[in-house]
Amino acid sequence: MESNLYLIWGKEAFLIDQEIDRITRQLREEMGEDSELLYLDGDELTARELREQLEFSPLFTLHRVAIIKRPYWLGKGKKRGNKSEDYIKAVNDYLDGATPGQTLVLTTMEMEKTNSLLKRLNKEAGIIECNTPDKKILGRWIMEQFKQRGRSCTSQVVKRLQSSGQDMYYLFNLIEKLSLQVEGRTIEDHDLEQELDIRDEIKVFKLTDALLRRDLNGGMQAFHQLLEQGEHPLLFLNLTVRQLASMTRIKDYSEKGFSNKQIADITGMKDFMVRKFRDSGRHFTWEEIRRFFALCLDIDWKIKNTSQDAGFLLESLIIEICNQSRDQAGT
Template sequence: MSRRIYFLWGEESYLIDRELERIAAIIGQESGEEVETIYLDADELNAYELLEALQFSPLFSLQRLVVIKRPWWLGKAKRRGGKTAEIEKIFLDYLQQDMEGQVLVLTANEHSTTNPLVKILDREATVIACKSLGSQHLSEWINKEFASRGLKVEKSAANLMAKSGQDMYYLQNLIDKTALLVKGRPVKIADIEGELETKTEIKVFKLSDALLKRNLKASFQAYNQLLVQGEHPILFLYIIVRQFMALARVKYYNEKSYGSKEIVAQTGLHEFMVKKMLDNARNFSWDELWQLFQIFLQTDVKFKSSSLDDKMLMEALIVEICSKR
């Protein structure tokens, strides 16, 4: 099989992972062989190590799928910091080689058309947009997921889930949990309301998710929407701190080489939450996390004891979180 490259982009991790499974299945069907899948953490590799990792000789496996998830060098210019020249050269060299049996997949949260590497991928790769589903299509997916478990779900319950703002891994976990609770009867809206996070928390999770990705624009969009809806910044701080505590715990166990299931057992977090934190753990160094927890404490004190404007304090905090040191 000739070398192929795929570029998958979109913020919905569930859709990215399903597309990866589809690609692996196609490779296996075409070759009739088991596919070796390797995940590279490009943020932990320098240019030379990345070059070595991409080299492939089919000595022990005739088919290899290499996946590089959300490397920083596929982002926008202000986040790349002008350090992609070596990476760009590596991929230009890679394209000149005939690595029979190897398929390379790169993923990103967005399709940054000004990024020179993305321009290369647009020319040379199969580009697949894994955009988040709208509420109607998401509701249809929820119905299919319940149906695959032999269950019917009330329209109001499916709509509540679809409009919750939660990612698809969270919703899938909720579907699994609900299926166990209802024991074969139709799923009603009360079943979902009892398990779904409160509406206020769901709104703030959009902000915290953007902050975990260090996406300043998305963070301020979510923040301003919360203000319009009448939410108070002190609540934002409480949920943000809780999310970053979860991030630190997952990052710690991940660096101790614990698997996802072991991290779930150690932390008590839901599997979807652990997956989300693993996706974002590389965005923050330990020094940055330590500084942020100090800033969280200072912000909390200022909220409670100073005359400073709450909105200005929260805006300053958002900038601090999204700014790399």
């Protein structure tokens, strides 16, 4: 393995998970056994707890991969808050010491130039970009996904999927669904009808996905597109509650030590959905989750029983969910 330190950056969650899998597979091939995987919640752990978790002694396993996904302290200065410096120092202290037998993987959505830790990682870590590929590469990936399932599709299907504006996890799931639905023939353009959400006809799940990422700009943009399409705010509110409930369920199983496969078997969810909710759950504290459910209940009552503007109430919910508690504490 050329590096024991990686920084994976970008907004394409599917590619990020693929790169993490590739790193662990490569380690397995080199060492002849699986490495221990340790997912650290960079938002819920204190700086001291993070430092303690990063300490590694090879008593029970020869190698460990520690993964920290999208910690807020790798973000922009205004969003990081004052406490972020404690976390940055904890990671810097780890990097200053020799830690044989451990590979550290950090992920972030953007390469923020003002972040001192990112500047150091840019020099010392293996840097992997995972943004949405261009249409040519995406087209090859789409065709390969159909081929792996023993299916073929027309060039028009590829073009529509290329231009859909959807993330690769969405496309992966859609290709899986089409491959199961259409048997014995080439998948054609009409098979996509009622299945593909194009950017100009954004669906509610696009908005709830933005909320689970705590992406305020994406959430607001999607919400106003929904309003322009004539969707009622209650539809968004109901689906937000359902998504939060699913995430909470996965978070609970995850913290009890269940694997992704065990959680998928128990809940009946697809593996990629389990991974998605598990990743999202790391960015929410239990206190926040309880507060969000209470706020959803309050907004539901106000929409149905008062004259308050439903759009304004939903905007306040989006802001509340997307603003992380530690960001607020540092401002």
